[in-house]
Amino acid sequence: MTATTAAEKPPISLREIFSVFFWIGVFSFGGGLTGWVYREVVTKRGWMSDDEILSGIALAQVLPGANVTNLTVFVGNRLRGYSGAAIALTALISPPLVMCVLALWAYGFIQQISLLHAAVDGVAAAAVGLNIRLGIVGAVRVVRRVGPTITMLATFIAVGVLNWPLVPVVLVIAPLSIASVWPWKRNNG
Template sequence: MSEPDVPRPTPLQLFLIFARIGLTSFGGGLSGWMLREFVQRRRLLSEEDFLNGLSIAQALPGVNVTNMAIWIGYRLAGRAGAAASWLGIVVPAAIVIVLIGSAFAWISGYELSHVALDGAAAAAIGLSLAMGLTAARRVPRRIFPLAVMAATFIAVVVLHWPLLWTVLGIGSLSVAVAYHQA
């Protein structure tokens, strides 16, 4: 839920916010930037609402960050906000990716380009870790979710069961239990 005294952004403002996030972020750190922008800086969403939206975005098919942008846009400005947020996170970054790809093909023979990419990857890992730690601090410690996490880990890492079938099976059980408890 947004703060009552904070005006909601327009679709154009959402487009510009997401374009800036998409153009200034690398790798998996985008959700961390979104948390900072919409929860901590602008106070448009509570941390709980943001993390609930992130859970929804991760459960849906497609790119998590794009799903999250659509969810935030819809939450703050309806359908027009969802469309503007999607366009903002995808289009400017896609244009830059094509330009960078062309430039990288030209400079890929130089060692400095590989060093720069290693640095960008390290920054993205750090942002993803910070987001994961923020989410982990807020999750209530209950036995069933911990058991689901452990069962998924054992099934995939130890028993080498296929990830798709493991997530479908254990995930369905987890959703059914959560629904029953609600």
């Protein structure tokens, strides 16, 4: 009898792939999922090597979209081809999708409670107040210097008053802001 080599191992079942990525999806709050995928696929199950998963992580980071979904498709594809990729991705995104739909459904019932509307209005007012305070604190720190003050006012007028799109405004104003501060940093440093 010969020892079973890696090439002779039976393929990983679609059920196993689904189970691993389903539970990652269920508990996927707050990030850190790439590390969890690594632990489940490499450390616990030995389905892939360090080199394989690191290649997948690098690829997942350069492709558009969420890194963990890209990595999930990569792992599923490496384990069982297109069907593995489809099963892994479906398993990963199904639990959060169901939770969001249930939250929306519950919200339909909860929004009819007038006390809840008052509470949400209070929370929104507090959030607006905190943002205004943060803006004031930032403005007070910026006003000490001419370049940043002009940048702040130009951004406020362009986006807040003239309703210009934020991205083009930032693409134009950011280099000007950096240029206005650059000589000060060099002379003081």
